[in-house]
Amino acid sequence: MEKRIAECINILGRFCGKRDVENLLVSELKNKYQLEQADVMVLFGGSIMCGGDVLATAMKNNVAKKYVIVGGAGHTTEALRIKVHEKFPDIITDGLTEAEIFESYIQYRYRLHADLLECNSTNCGNNITYLLDLLRKNNIAFHSIILAQDATMQHRMEAGMRKYVTDARIINFATYQANVVANNGQLYYENDILGMWDMERYVSLLMGEIPRLSDDADGYGPNGKNYIAHVEIPLEVKMAFAELKATYGNMVREANPLYA
Known part of the structure; x- marks a missing residue:
């Protein structure tokens, strides 16, 4: 059972947790999409903490021209605040938006900074619309975009983007892949x-x-x-x-x- x-x-x-490439590497973008770089990569703040590591690795691998973190305060925010501060007490998360938490995280652990933060969206729908507004305001056009969201919400994030964007390559990269196993009547990762x-x-x-x-x-x-x-x-x-x-x-x- x-x-x-x-x-x-x-x-x-x-x-739900779509990944269109195995790893965020320039070589994989070239092999699959004939891209030297994606125009934009976005980390959505609904992700668990490891999303910050995914973004930092992508930045080090130079897979995109611009990096954006999106997320105000939503149903996953308080859990993120608690977990990041518990793991890294020097990161003060109280009152921060998801985007600010992940920006603090990649700065603290990797000395990296995103190009843009979107701090007002509260759900997967306005994550997308506010992101697109932010890119327009900053004159950032794109023909390819990497979306990185919590694995539970990745497919919906892509579907939200497809509603508004029909002329760009959308590349999915869920921030983790969990495999659940059963042992002695219990479920484990x-x-x-x-x-x-x-x-x-x-x-x-x-x-x-x-x-x-x-x-x-x-x-x-x-x-x-x-x-x-x-x-x-x-x-x-x-x-x-x-x-x-x-x-x-x-x-x-x-x-x-x-x-x-």
Whole structure:
């Protein structure tokens, strides 16, 4: 039973946590997209702490011309504040937005700075619209953009971008890849991931994504709330979600109007 639950969680995790390249390296961008660099890379502040390491590594690898961190205060912000400060007490996170936290993080650990911060958005929808406004205000045009978000929300972030941008290459790179395994009746992460959600929260976030990604009356697609472009959800994902809902029915994260 637990092995099947772990398998279902991983099916949702792979679907939600898209990565279009294995690593953020210039060589991989060249091989797959014939790009020397992406025009822009964006880290979204809904990510867990390891997103800062992903951004710093990308900056060191020179994969983009401009680097942006996006995120005001939303449903994941307080958890990020607590975890970053607990791990790195010299980083004072109280009252900071997600973008400011990650900027402090990469400055503290890597002596790096993003080119731009967007500190007012509160959800995946205005993460995108405020980002696009910021790029326009700073006269940054782009034909290619790397999106790095928490693995639970990566697919929705891409769908949000596709709603507004149809003439640019969107490259997904979820900030982590978690593999859940079952052992002695318990669920565990196979690999250590800095700042990772506890299992219950991870499952809740993943399960909350499937109704949001759905293109029906209750979903976020064009036939619903029209927050995102159409997403095709494979049957395997729908079946895994249904099985998890039978086990964790009360754990589907409900939308908060402020931080949907």
